Amino acid sequence: MKPRFLVHALIATALIHVGSHATAETAVRKPVKAEAVKPAAKTAKPVAKTAKTAKTSPAKPAAPKNKVAAKPAPKKVVARPAPVQTPADDGGALELDARGNPLLRSAAFYVANQATGEVLLERNGSAVVPIASITKLMTAMVVLEAGLSLSEELVINTEDIDQLKGTGSRLSLGTRLTREEMLRLALMSSENRAASALGRHYPGGLRAFVDAMNVKARLLGMSDTRFHDSSGLNPANVSSPRDLARLVTASAGYPLIREFSTTHERHVEINGRLLRFGNTNALVRSPDWEISVSKTGYISEAGRCLVMQAWMHQQPVVIVLMDSAGRYTRTADAQRVRKWLDLQAAERVAAGPKARQG
The missing domain is CATH 3.40.710.10 (DD-peptidase/beta-lactamase superfamily)
Structure with a gap:
């Protein structure tokens, strides 16, 4: 009984070793496989990532960006009222x-x-x-x-x-x-x-x-x-x-x-x-x-x-x-x-x- 039990144990150990090797190999290859199979997803990702970064990054939050975009119009109106700038500063047409x-x-x-x-x-x-x-x-x-x-x-x-x-x-x-x-x-x-x-x-x-x-x-x-x-x-x-x-x-x-x-x-x-x-x-x-x-x-x-x-x-x-x-x-x-x-x-x-x- 002991020798047979020893044989079964050796076979089981070998099978476990093979299974773990296959899992490790699959884990290494997955990123490469994902890159090759889903290029479109990767191209689209930067857009989502940028948006995500804009929301979460303390350096470039979304609110300040919107503020900067909205400011030019009010500034012009205040600094140069009704700027007759368009026709008046045309070089004298x-x-x-x-x-x-x-x-x-x-x-x-x-x-x-x-x-x-x-x-x-x-x-x-x-x-x-x-x-x-x-x-x-x-x-x-x-x-x-x-x-x-x-x-x-x-x-x-x-x-x-x-x-x-x-x-x-x-x-x-x-x-x-x-x-x-x-x-x-x-x-x-x-x-x-x-x-x-x-x-x-x-x-x-x-x-x-x-x-x-x-x-x-x-x-x-x-x-x-x-x-x-x-x-x-x-x-x-x-x-x-x-x-x-x-x-x-x-x-x-x-x-x-x-x-x-x-x-x-x-x-x-x-x-x-x-x-x-x-x-x-x-x-x-x-x-x-x-x-x-x-x-x-x-x-x-x-x-x-x-x-x-x-x-x-x-x-x-x-x-x-x-x-x-x-x-x-x-x-x-x-x-x-x-x-x-x-x-x-x-x-x-x-x-x-x-x-x-x-």
Whole structure:
């Protein structure tokens, strides 16, 4: 009995060994077999896996993803209200109204031939509105008419810091520049601290300077105009497009205002560092434009503004654009005015021979 029992035990052991070997071999081969048999399932898996990961992964949860996707629309609406950005910032594509006049996006404008006095385009020409840094043209005239030394050094101090709007400046406290350099930066780069320093260093101080600005406005017949500071940060500085056309015309009579307001850029040494200042009106760098006087302006109450005297078809044209919606709208509107005047000139040339024949 014992030998037979021993034989049975050996046979049973052998069978168990064979069975376990077969199971182990099957376990090793299964993944390979599954890959070969179900390729479609594997291709589909990453999609499900990605979704699963998005739900479970702390780094990229599903909720934030949806938030990011939903945010762009509200942001645009808040940052650029009704962004007249689509049509208005199109580089100045010309569209005409029923009367053949260009469709401008500025809230108020006034365009006139300075030589003849003819008003070419106008909307809300008598509206009294904040003028922002257009103010600096009057600041420059008062400084130049005072006959003060342009080589005298002026110093930026705490009184020149903008407490009203909180704007910054690269003219740090203690900056020393000549009156001429301050004037250049105020006109070209619309430097508010430079304009403030110019007013402060006037005989009698800033109050006397502002009084002189208002007297000069009366002398120019600018009855809609009031000044309260020399920089234009104060929204109480107001005027009308018609008055500003007078201001531009008067400014064109000062060689330094013509030069400084149309300078492309200037490198100035400030506290041992050479800083570049650029013109706030990109059109002065365009070969398509011949600009004699230029000034931009912006505060929230005024919107974006631009005034210029530009030569077109051998005629000086004064352009006043106020409260333009969108960052580039004032420039685009100026381009529209120029294209419209080009179109009119071409039509006159074409009509000339016919008129003579008739």
